[in-house]
Structures are given as structure tokens and as C-alpha cells.
Amino acid sequence: MELFDLPLIWAFIIGFGIIMYVLMDGFDLGVGILFPFAPSEGDRDTMMNSVAPVWDGNETWLVLGGAGLLAAFPMVYTIFLPALYIGVFLLLAGLIFRGVAFEFRFKARTSRYLWNWAFAGGSTIASFAQGAVVGAYIQGFNTVDGVYVGGALDWLTPFTVLTGLGMLAGYSLLGSTWLIMKTEGRLQEWAYRITLPLLAAVLIVFGIISVWTPFVDDLVRERWFSNLTVIWVLPVLTLLCAFQIFRSVRNRFEGMPFVATMGLFITTYLGLVVSRWPYVVPPEYTLWDAASAYGSQMFLLLGTLLVVPIVITYTAWTYWVFRGKVRAGEGYH
Amino acid sequence: MELDPLLLSRIQFAFVVSFHAIFPVFTIGLASYIAVLEALGFKTGNPVWLKLSGFWTKVFAVVFGMGVVSGIVMSFQFGTNWSNFAQATANFLGPVLSYEVITAFFLEAAFLGVLLFGRNKVPAGVHLFAAIMVATGTFISSFWILSANSWMQTPAGFELINGVFHVTSWSEAIFNPSFPYRFMHMGLASFLTGSFVVAGVSAWYILRGREVEANRKALSMCLWLILFIAPAQLVVGDFHGLSTLEHQPTKVAAMEGNWETSSNVPLLLFAIPDQEAQTNHFEIGIPSLASMILTHEWDGVVPGLKDVPREEQPPVAIVFWSFRIMVGIGTLMILVGLTGLALRRGGRYFQSTWFLQVLRVMSIAPFIAVLTGWFVTEVGRAPWLVYGIMDQAAAVTPSLTGGMALFTLIGYIVVYALVFSAGVYYLMRVLYVGLEDQDDEEHEADRPARPLSAAHVPFEYGEDKHRNPAKQGGH
Numbered sequence: 001m002e003l004f005d006l007p008l009i010w011a012f013i014i015g016f017g018i019i020m021y022v023l024m025d026g027f028d029l030g031v032g033i034l035f036p037f038a039p040s041e042g043d044r045d046t047m048m049n050s051v052a053p054v055w056d057g058n059e060t061w062l063v064l065g066g067a068g069l070l071a072a073f074p075m076v077y078t079i080f081l082p083a084l085y086i087g088v089f090l091l092l093a094g095l096i097f098r099g100v101a102f103e104f105r106f107k108a109r110t111s112r113y114l115w116n117w118a119f120a121g122g123s124t125i126a127s128f129a130q131g132a133v134v135g136a137y138i139q140g141f142n143t144v145d146g147v148y149v150g151g152a153l154d155w156l157t158p159f160t161v162l163t164g165l166g167m168l169a170g171y172s173l174l175g176s177t178w179l180i181m182k183t184e185g186r187l188q189e190w191a192y193r194i195t196l197p198l199l200a201a202v203l204i205v206f207g208i209i210s211v212w213t214p215f216v217d218d219l220v221r222e223r224w225f226s227n228l229t230v231i232w233v234l235p236v237l238t239l240l241c242a243f244q245i246f247r248s249v250r251n252r253f254e255g256m257p258f259v260a261t262m263g264l265f266i267t268t269y270l271g272l273v274v275s276r277w278p279y280v281v282p283p284e285y286t287l288w289d290a291a292s293a294y295g296s297q298m299f300l301l302l303g304t305l306l307v308v309p310i311v312i313t314y315t316a317w318t319y320w321v322f323r324g325k326v327r328a329g330e331g332y333h
Numbered sequence: 334m335e336l337d338p339l340l341l342s343r344i345q346f347a348f349v350v351s352f353h354a355i356f357p358v359f360t361i362g363l364a365s366y367i368a369v370l371e372a373l374g375f376k377t378g379n380p381v382w383l384k385l386s387g388f389w390t391k392v393f394a395v396v397f398g399m400g401v402v403s404g405i406v407m408s409f410q411f412g413t414n415w416s417n418f419a420q421a422t423a424n425f426l427g428p429v430l431s432y433e434v435i436t437a438f439f440l441e442a443a444f445l446g447v448l449l450f451g452r453n454k455v456p457a458g459v460h461l462f463a464a465i466m467v468a469t470g471t472f473i474s475s476f477w478i479l480s481a482n483s484w485m486q487t488p489a490g491f492e493l494i495n496g497v498f499h500v501t502s503w504s505e506a507i508f509n510p511s512f513p514y515r516f517m518h519m520g521l522a523s524f525l526t527g528s529f530v531v532a533g534v535s536a537w538y539i540l541r542g543r544e545v546e547a548n549r550k551a552l553s554m555c556l557w558l559i560l561f562i563a564p565a566q567l568v569v570g571d572f573h574g575l576s577t578l579e580h581q582p583t584k585v586a587a588m589e590g591n592w593e594t595s596s597n598v599p600l601l602l603f604a605i606p607d608q609e610a611q612t613n614h615f616e617i618g619i620p621s622l623a624s625m626i627l628t629h630e631w632d633g634v635v636p637g638l639k640d641v642p643r644e645e646q647p648p649v650a651i652v653f654w655s656f657r658i659m660v661g662i663g664t665l666m667i668l669v670g671l672t673g674l675a676l677r678r679g680g681r682y683f684q685s686t687w688f689l690q691v692l693r694v695m696s697i698a699p700f701i702a703v704l705t706g707w708f709v710t711e712v713g714r715a716p717w718l719v720y721g722i723m724d725q726a727a728a729v730t731p732s733l734t735g736g737m738a739l740f741t742l743i744g745y746i747v748v749y750a751l752v753f754s755a756g757v758y759y760l761m762r763v764l765y766v767g768l769e770d771q772d773d774e775e776h777e778a779d780r781p782a783r784p785l786s787a788a789h790v791p792f793e794y795g796e797d798k799h800r801n802p803a804k805q806g807g808h
Binding site: 056059060062063064066067068071072074075077078079080081082083085086088089091094095096097099100103104107145146148149150151152159183292293295296299300303304307308310312314 | 398402405406409412416417419420423424425426427428430431432433434435436438439442443499500503519729730732733734736737740741744745748752754755756775791
């Protein structure tokens with residue numbers, strides 16, 4: 001007896017997990033992308049310290065996402081990963097270099113510049129790969145009977161390069177507004193200065209993607225230009241968030257730019273979900289096609305409902321412990 | 334030359350898994366040891382325990398960090414290189430691996446920070462609790478992973494519908510026939526690994542006359558543990574072997590190098606298995622002993638490799654020799670335990686330079702034993718991935734080309750070589766600096782709750798205040 005529409009429930013849980021990951025690891029990846037352009041080496045210390053206590057936990061959501069997809073939507077897992085084979089490797093290699101750089105940079109003296117590059121390079125590659133994954137998802141996959149049959153580099157198209165760049169710009173914006181919130185003095189000044197150009201870059205790339213996407217896929221075009229007009233509230237909200245970033249940076253608010261950037265990400269994400277719903281492996285398979293067995297979804301749901309609230313409580317507690325400004329010279333290391 | 338994606342994927346998975354395996358097997362044992370030290374410190378108030386705990390927590394932090402990073406790669410390997418396998422087994426493996434993340438990863442993450450940086454921030458009891466929770470987390474993690482692995486060896490509690498596994502009984506699937514033995518075998522292996530590393534490092538410090546009192550305490554504890562655990566491992570290993578004989582007879586045949594099913598099978602001490610000719614060369618064995626060990630009867634029947642077609646036999650030589658190395662090291666471990674007992678009266682082992690040197694060398698032995706043990710169990714089930722049901726060729730990603738598999742294989746080797754040589758080098762530095770470097774306590778509280786940051790030893794040589802090792806001898 002199938003009492004609940006479990007695939008739908010799991011779609012919400014995993015959708016929630018993905019946006020959690022994007023927002024949380026997004027800002028610390030953004031700090032990594034901005035790393036080489038920081039005013040000074042001391043500022044780089046401060047930048048790293050601002051994310052050092054929390055990035056580990058942020059990244060755990062990615063592992064949960066991988067395992068959760070295998071458990072709830074194995075078809076997504078077994079089509080995305082082979083299709084994005086090279087991209088996944090780049091993502092993992094980037095995350096490894098970056099993770100280790102966090103640990104060793106503060107202990108290094110003569111080799112510090114190498115860890116600087118490992119941190120910045122790893123963050124940039126991982127972010128670009130994530131953006132390309134989003135682009136590949138919009139593009140769709142070449143499958144036969146639920147198995148990927150395309151080539152190794154099918155995902156690499158001008159469109160996915162653009163979404164990759166879009167992710168770089170978006171994460172940088174999350175990073176710069178995070179720094180506005182977490183730092184002060186010269187570094188904060190610098191973060192204020194780069195935020196509006198980054199916002200412009202994000203809007204331009206997102207704009208091109210929004211115009212391009214309907215041409216990439218018929219379904220997306222139909223979704224946005226059919227009688228379902230209520231969804232146009234999402235781009236309107238996105239623009240409002242962008243305006244809010246602009247206004248709050250002009251007014252020198254410290255927390256609002258970051259909050260508004262998160263809003264920008266959430267509305268864009270919802271726009272993407274709406275474009276594709278209910279297809280999780282476009283152009284063919286819906287979330288119900290891709291779901292695992294009812295019993296398996298139920299077995300995991302029980303534990304998830306029990307444990308994940310505790311996980312979220314702990315995460316919130318960690319952020320609480322490390323709240324407030326990070327000052328130069330009094331870092332955590 | 335045609336590149337074979339299946340072969341390259343097998344090499345890649347073996348490389349990544351072998352590399353990853355050595356970290357958790359050490360951290361599981363070490364986490365329990367740290368919890369014991371914390372408990373002793375809490376109970377007795379003797380600062381020596383907390384000094385030891387502080388030092389080994391630093392080592393733990395570095396090794397744990399490397400284990401986590403290499404582990405992330407593993408969770409994506411099923412999808413990238415073995416997507417048919419992932420598709421078929423997702424109904425069981427998906428929830429099991431997810432449960433590992435939500436019950437173990439987050440527990441470890443939550444309490445590791447308190448263990449590493451909380452000594453001055455939380456009450457002593459809470460700190461002890463954190464140490465116990467981290468140790469518990471490592472065991473919960475190995476519980477799920479070994480359940481998943483054992484299920485692939487001895488699948489249970491499922492039905493196949495259109496080539497996809499559907500779980501019919503979660504308890505039968507999770508507690509599948511080989512799981513209890515494998516879980517115990519790995520648990521004891523973790524304790525042995527922790528004991529031998531701590532014993533070896535302590536012996537090295539004692540040889541150099543550094544922090545002798547604390548390191549003697551540590552060494553004494555480890556030798557007691559080895560004395561009891563090493564023989565216990567032999568017994569558990571025997572039960573594990575009997576379970577394997579029941580469920581995976583071909584694997585046992587490969588371990589014994591036995592080609593024909595027969596009685597009075599000798600225990601081979603040396604042989605060169607020849608898979609081409611389906612026979613052994615240069616056999617030296619003890620008559621009937623393999624029959625005795627496996628069936629507990631001198632004329633018991635032991636299965637032979639020829640019971641299955643040539644293409645269903647595992648690579649015999651690898652299994653045969655890995656098994657002998659593992660058992661050989663296990664025997665050495667028992668000898669070390671007994672020697673330690675013989676030298677215990679009056680603390681003679683602290684003076685016995687040769688015994689301390691043996692312990693030093695033996696500190697890498699458990700890692701070899703664990704790796705060869707994994708080779709036995711993993712290579713031994715070849716060509717099956719899910720034993721008797723799904724073979725490796727059916728499991729590999731259909732769209733994978735040899736070129737792609739080679740590209741990522743080289744990529745992972747390069748990334749791991751770069752990153753982990755830095756990690757291991759840094760670990761050596763932590764060991765070299767040793768227990769004396771317990772200052773900076775007042776800064777502890779300001780450091781982030783992340784693994785490697787707990788160790789604050791400088792990365793390069795020549796920048797710390799410690800002596801040149803060459804000048805330190807003769808204490």
C-alpha cells in the first residue's frame with residue numbers, strides 16, 4: 001500500500017538539501033574564487049578565517065546529496081554521474097585541493113603561495129563544474145532505457161560554459177557580500193567595491209541564460225509562455241533582490257547584501273525548478289520515473305525525519321558560536 | 334592498444350579504496366584509545382593521561398582529515414564507474430550509505446570540534462562525552478559500510494525484479510550472513526592497528542629518551558591490548574573463514590590454493606599457483622592441515638577451484654599470497670604480545686632495545702595486514718560484484734570509455750600523490766615534535782573546529798624550536 005507520494009516528499013527533501021548546499025558552500029567557494037584578488041596577504045588570512053570554522057559542515061551537505069540521490073532517485077545518480085564523468089572528477093579534485101589548502105596554508109611559510117593557489121584554483125574549478133552541472137541538467141541527457149548513452153564531453157557546450165561562468169559570478173557575489181558582513185576596515189571596503197560590479201556580471205550572465213534557456217528546450221519555452229503566468233513572479237522577485245543588493249550596498253548596510261544575495265539565489269533556483277518540474281532527468285524522466293522502491297524511500301525517510309532536525313540544530317549552533325566579525329591578526333589559527 | 338574501461342575501473346576502484354581504507358582503520362582504533370585516555374584522566378586526575386590524549390588527538394585530527402577527503406571520492410565512484418551496479422543495488426545501498434552520513438558523519442562532526450578544541454571551553458565530563466561520541470561515530474560508520482560490503486559478498490533479504498534488487502527484509506539484508514564476522518574482524522583489526530601504531534611510536538620515543546614516563550604508560554597499555562586482541566583476532570578470523578567456506582567456497586579454494594575438491598587437503602606454506610595450467614608449482618605443505626582447520630576433521634572435504642568454470646575463478650595468486658601475508662603478520666602480532674608478556678616483569682621491555690626496535694618496525698605491519706586482508710576478501714570474490722548474481726562486467730558504466738577511465742585514474746593518482754604526500758609528511762612532523770609541544774593551550778579555544786587545525790605544528794622543517802634528531806640519541 002502506497003500511503004504517501006514518497007517521491008514527491010523526497011523531491012522536496014533533496015531540493016532543500018541542494019539549496020542548503022548551494023547557499024552554504026556557495027559563499028565559502030566564493031571567498032576562494034575572490035582569494036587571488038584580495039588587497040593583501042593579511043586580508044587573505046582574514047578571508048580564510050571567516051569561513052574556516054564552517055566550510056567542513058557546509059561540504060557535508062554535498063555528500064548527503066550524493067548518498068540521498070542514490071537512495072531516493074537512483075536514476076538521477078546513475079545518469080548524471082556517468083554523463084558528467086570528467087566534470088565530476090574536476091569537481092572532486094578541486095574540492096580536495098581546496099580542503100587541504102585550508103588545513104596547511106596556515107602552517108606553511110615558504111610554500112604558502114602554493115596553498116594560496118590550491119585554495120583559489122580548487123574553489124574556482126569546483127564552482128565552475130557545479131555551474132556546468134546545472135547547465136547540463138537544463139540541456140538534458142541522451143538516454144536509452146534509463147541508461148546514459150552519450151559521450152564523455154557531451155555536457156561541455158557553449159551553454160554549460162555560460163552556466164559555469166554564471167555560477168562563478170554568483171558564488172563570488174555570495175562571497176563578497178559574506179565578507180561585507182564578516183569583516184571590517186580595508187577588506188570590507190574592498191568587498192563593498194567589488195560587489196556591484198559582481199552583481200552586474202551576475203545579472204548579465206543570468207539574463208543571457210534566461211533568454212537562452214527557452215531556446216535550448218521546448219518544454220521550458222512552453223512552461224514560461226503558456227497560461228501559467230503566476231510563475232513570472234519569480235523573475236520579478238529575482239530583480240527585486242538584485243535591486244535590494246544594489247540599494248543596501250549603496251546604503252552601507254552590512255548584513256542585508258548577503259541576505260538579498262541568498263534571496264537572489266533562492267528565486268533563481270525556484271525558477272529553474274519551475275522550468276523543469278517534474279522532470280529530474282530531462283527530457284524524458286520525471287521524479288516518479290527516477291524514484292527508488294517505495295519501501296526503500298520509506299525506510300530512509302523515517303531516519304531522516306528523526307535525525308536531520310538534529311543536524312540542522314547543530315549547524316545553526318556552529319554558526320552561532322562563530323558569529324560576529326573576523327578581525328585581522330586574531331584569527332582562529 | 335585497446336584500453337579496457339572495465340580493467341581500468343577495477344584498478345581505479347582498488348586504488349581509491351586501498352588508499353582510503355588505511356585511514357579509517359587507524360582512526361577507529363585511535364578514537365577508542367583516546368576515549369580510554371580521557372576516561373582515565375577524568376577518573377584519576379593524573380595529568381599524564383590528558384597529555385597522552387592531547388598528543389594522540391593531534392595525530393587523530395590529521396589522519397581523520399585525510400580519511401574524510403579521500404572518502405568523498407568514494408561516494409561518487411559507484412555512479413561514475415559502476416552505474417549499472419548502482420542502478421541495480423540502489424534500493425539497498427542508497428539508504429544504507431545515507432544512514433551512514435546522517436547517523437555517523439554528523440555525530441562525528443558535532444563532537445569532533447568539542448574534542449579537538451573544547452578542553453578549556455566545556456566541563457571535563459562533556460569533553461569525555463565528546464571523546465566517547467567520536468569513537469561511537471567511527472563504529473557506527475564502519476557498521477554501515479561493512480553491512481553494505483558484506484551484503485555484496487553474501488546478499489540476503491531481497492528479491493530481484495527485472496534485474497533490480499528490492500529489499501524484502503531490512504534486518505536480513507543489513508545483518509546478512511557474513512556481516513557479524515566481517516564487522517568483528519574489522520573492529521579487532523582497528524584496535525590492533527591503533528595499538529601497534531601507538532606502541533611503535535611510544536617505543537621510538539622511549540628509545541630517544543623523550544617523555545619516557547608517559548610513553549611507558551602508553552606502551553604498557555598497548556602491549557596488554559595486543560596480548561589479548563591478537564589471539565582473539567585469530568579466533569574471529571577462523572569463524573570468518575568458516576562463514577566464507579559456507580557462502581563463498583571458491584574464495585576459500587583460492588585462499589588455500591586448492592584446485593580439486595578433495596579430502597585430506599594439505600595446508601600450503603608455499604606454492605606458485607598457475608591459473609593457466611590450473612595447478613600449483615613448488616608446493617610445500619603440511620598434510621591434511623587445511624582440512625582440519627576448515628572442517629575441523631582431518632579428512633574433511635575442501636572445495637576446489639575447478640568446481641567453477643575457469644572464467645568464474647578469482648585471480649588465484651593474489652588471493653593466495655595476500656592471505657599468507659595477512660596470516661603471517663597476524664602470527665607475528667601474537668608473538669609480539671607474548672614477548673611483551675615475557676618481558677613484562679620488572680618492566681624489562683623498556684630496557685630491551687631490540688624489542689623496542691621490533692615494535693617500531695611493527696607499527697606499519699597492521700596496515701599491510703589490513704590491505705592484504707581486503708585483497709583476500711575483495712579480489713577473492715572476483716569476478717562477482719554481488720556474489721553469484723552480478724559480475725563486474727555487468728556492473729560497469731555502459732557509456733564509460735577506456736580513455737575516460739584512464740584519464741581519471743591518472744588524475745586521482747596525481748591528486749592523491751600530491752595532497753597526501755604533504756599530509757603524511759606533516760604527520761611525520763607532528764610525531765617528530767612529540768608530546769613536549771603541549772603549549773599554546775590558551776590559543777586552543779580560538780581555533781576553528783576542524784580536523785587538521787588541531788595540530789599546530791609548522792609545516793616546514795627548521796622553523797620550530799626542536800632539536801635535530803641526530804643530536805638527540807644517547808639519552
